[in-house]
Amino acid sequence: MGGYSDGYDVVGDVHGYSEVLERLLAKMGYRIVDGVYRHPDRQVVFVGDLIDRGPGQIKTVSIARSMVEAGSALMVMGNHEFNAIAWTVKNSAGGWCRPHTEANFGQHAAFLAAVGENSADHRDWIEWFAQLPMWLDLGGLRVVHACWHLPSMTKMAALGDGQLTPEIVTAPKGSELYEALEVVLKGPEIEMMGYTYKDKVGICREKARLRWWDPEINNLANAVEIPSGVTNCNGGAFGPLPEEPVDTAVLDALTYEVPILYGHYWRQGHRPVIDSPRTACLDWSVAGDGQLVAYRWSGETDLTDDNLVAVDSLA
Numbered sequence: 037m038g039g040y041s042d043g044y045d046v047v048g049d050v051h052g053y054s055e056v057l058e059r060l061l062a063k064m065g066y067r068i069v070d071g072v073y074r075h076p077d078r079q080v081v082f083v084g085d086l087i088d089r090g091p092g093q094i095k096t097v098s099i100a101r102s103m104v105e106a107g108s109a110l111m112v113m114g115n116h117e118f119n120a121i122a123w124t125v126k127n128s129a130g131g132w133c134r135p136h137t138e139a140n141f142g143q144h145a146a147f148l149a150a151v152g153e154n155s156a157d158h159r160d161w162i163e164w165f166a167q168l169p170m171w172l173d174l175g176g177l178r179v180v181h182a183c184w185h186l187p188s189m190t191k192m193a194a195l196g197d198g199q200l201t202p203e204i205v206t207a208p209k210g211s212e213l214y215e216a217l218e219v220v221l222k223g224p225e226i227e228m229m230g231y232t233y234k235d236k237v238g239i240c241r242e243k244a245r246l247r248w249w250d251p252e253i254n255n256l257a258n259a260v261e262i263p264s265g266v267t268n269c270n271g272g273a274f275g276p277l278p279e280e281p282v283d284t285a286v287l288d289a290l291t292y293e294v295p296i297l298y299g300h301y302w303r304q305g306h307r308p309v310i311d312s313p314r315t316a317c318l319d320w321s322v323a324g325d326g327q328l329v330a331y332r333w334s335g336e337t338d339l340t341d342d343n344l345v346a347v348d349s350l351a
């Protein structure tokens with residue numbers, strides 16, 4: 037087996053679009069040898085969210101798993117793999133860790149239908165998801181599904197050294213452990229200092245997504261991402277937010293000394309671009325007629341747009 041000395045090809049959220057994944061792997065020079073996609077001197081890293089939404093659920097996870105087992109890929113857990121696990125686990129109150137609501141079922145229906153809920157195959161895939169690392173520190177490169185956030189990672193690592201544990205899966209909503217998992221797999225949010233907005237399903241939000249990937253953030257106005265076209269919770273125009281300094285504890289938790297690659301954020305646009313020389317999102321909405329994107333990293337300390345490779349979802 038090769039030494040993969042030339043670097044990592046980090047692949048964004050696939051969400052069951054196996055045919056698009058196969059086109060991306062082929063474009064990067066991966067070929068099927070003994071039933072497994074391989075490259076003579078590079079290795080894939082999946083950022084998580086292989087499942088839900090698309091037409092090739094089992095094909096997608098089978099491609100990734102065969103590559104991981106053969107050593108031609110690594111993978112971190114996405115929030116969709118975590119939710120798939122939590123869907124099958126009861127909490128101490130007797131309910132499901134991932135509540136079986138209509139909305140949650142809708143998000144997970146394509147995978148459940150493809151695998152057969154409660155089948156032996158279903159149990160086998162859940163076991164495989166459960167042993168995935170929640171982040172990978174590859175020396176000169178860090179890979180995580182949503183956010184590289186040291187305080188949250190430290191809390192979880194104290195239990196499982198970067199692996200999921202039953203305590204983390206069953207942690208009650210609002211607990212420190214629950215919040216730590218949310219930050220790493222779904223991304224951090226911060227309070228808007230009394231400002232509110234109504235989200236697309238009509239829920240009043242007092243927190244907004246933190247633009248953690250931007251090393252320049254320093255005030256409320258530039259630190260949060262607000263969906264376009266929202267109103268405040270009284271129905272009036274939202275914002276503008278004040279340029280008030282953000283809590284230094286929020287900023288101190290972020291780190292940019294090594295490039296960080298992640299998915300999760302449903303970026304859109306004709307051409308993928310990096311967020312900064314140390315941060316790049318690889319989720320370009322393949323499930324929304326967007327693109328499947330990889331970053332081809334070969335040891336550089338500053339990321340560049342030139343190393344992004346994309347294939348269209350519709351082709």
Ligand SMILES: [Mn+2]
Nearest residue numbers: 049085300319
């Ligand atoms: Mn995703």
